[in-house]
Amino acid sequence: MNAHEEDRMKQLLKQAMPPAGDAELERDRWPAMLQRLDAQPASPPWFDWALAGGLAVFAVVFPASIPVFLYYL
Amino acid sequence: MQNESSTVLDEFQRGDPATFDDAFETLFHLHQRTIFRWLMRIVRNPAAAEDLTVETFWRIYRAHARFDPERGFEAWARTIATHAALDWLRTQRSETELLMDVAAPPASDPAISAEIRFKTAKAFSRLPPKLRIAAVLAVVEELPHKEVAAALGISVAAVKVRAFRALRLLRKDLQQQGITP
Numbered sequence: 001m002n003a004h005e006e007d008r009m010k011q012l013l014k015q016a017m018p019p020a021g022d023a024e025l026e027r028d029r030w031p032a033m034l035q036r037l038d039a040q041p042a043s044p045p046w047f048d049w050a051l052a053g054g055l056a057v058f059a060v061v062f063p064a065s066i067p068v069f070l071y072y073l
Numbered sequence: 074m075q076n077e078s079s080t081v082l083d084e085f086q087r088g089d090p091a092t093f094d095d096a097f098e099t100l101f102h103l104h105q106r107t108i109f110r111w112l113m114r115i116v117r118n119p120a121a122a123e124d125l126t127v128e129t130f131w132r133i134y135r136a137h138a139r140f141d142p143e144r145g146f147e148a149w150a151r152t153i154a155t156h157a158a159l160d161w162l163r164t165q166r167s168e169t170e171l172l173m174d175v176a177a178p179p180a181s182d183p184a185i186s187a188e189i190r191f192k193t194a195k196a197f198s199r200l201p202p203k204l205r206i207a208a209v210l211a212v213v214e215e216l217p218h219k220e221v222a223a224a225l226g227i228s229v230a231a232v233k234v235r236a237f238r239a240l241r242l243l244r245k246d247l248q249q250q251g252i253t254p
Contacts, residue, residue: 001241005254009240010212012254016193017213023113025106025123032127033101037134072201 082142093137100146101130107147108154111224114214115158115206125161129154148223155206155224162202189252196246200239207235208243 001009059066084096108129112122132153133140140149197205203225210221211232222229244254 001237001244005244006237006240008254009244012189012193013197013208013212013240013243016190017117017197017209019214020110020113020117023110023119023122025109025126026119027123028102029105029109029123029126029130030098030101032123033130036127036131 079142082140082146085137085146086140086142088137097130097134097137100133104147104150105130108150111151111154112158114216115155115209116161117209121161125154125157128161129157132157151224152226156226159202159206162205192250192252193243193247196243196250197239199246200242204235204239204242207232208239211236212240 055069059069081096081099084092085100087093105126109122109126112125112129113119116122116125129150133150136153140146197208200208206225207221210216210224211218218229218232222232225232227235247254
């Protein structure tokens with residue numbers, strides 16, 4: 001893609017997705033924040049550890065998947 | 074931009090139970106609108122940006138000990154918000170209507186039909202989220218590359234590379250649909 005094509009793509013993208021501009025928050029989110037602070041954590045730590053362990057095992061068994069995994073991070 | 078006193082920032086960073094909650098509430102009220110606007114630029118969906126504002130401050134709340142008052146609260150909060158938005162984008166299926174919530178451009182190029190704009194937005198939603206964020210902030214919102222780099226925690230060069238790759242992949246996708254940009 002040359003510079004001219006890049007400029008064309010930028011213009012097309014801006015036409016397709018205009019800037020968000022001055023979007024304003026319409027209500028105070030503090031009540032929702034308080035609810036969130038009072039809530040329990042969404043996922044228990046054991047699940048996080050199991051997921052991390054599973055990923056580590058997967059990476060050892062299929063090392064070729066590591067670059068693919070990193071790409072999507 | 075609103076400023077908070079260094080006392081509030083110190084109280085927030087220290088996490089002393091006697092003063093922490095008040096400091097956090099002060100920072101929340103000072104910055105919730107700025108963070109919402111930042112998130113809107115990325116996710117382009119008011120309901121999602123509202124939820125992500127709360128998610129961002131939840132992460133801020135938990136990470137208070139890692140806050141460096143020298144760096145400034147807003148830049149730090151924006152980085153956290155960007156990562157929260159990235160996580161959200163990863164959970165969304167491609168071709169959803171994430172990008173359709175912002176009004177049509179006031180001065181549309183007549184040479185670009187509504188159908189092409191729609192297909193472009195859809196194709197854009199299929200790109201990897203990390204490329205999408207770089208492109209939407211650097212190209213659509215025209216923010217300085219340095220600011221985008223700070224929010225994403227990458228170099229300016231990496232921002233340019235990601236934005237370019239996004240445009241290149243977008244062009245390829247459109248060409249596969251028979252659209253020559």
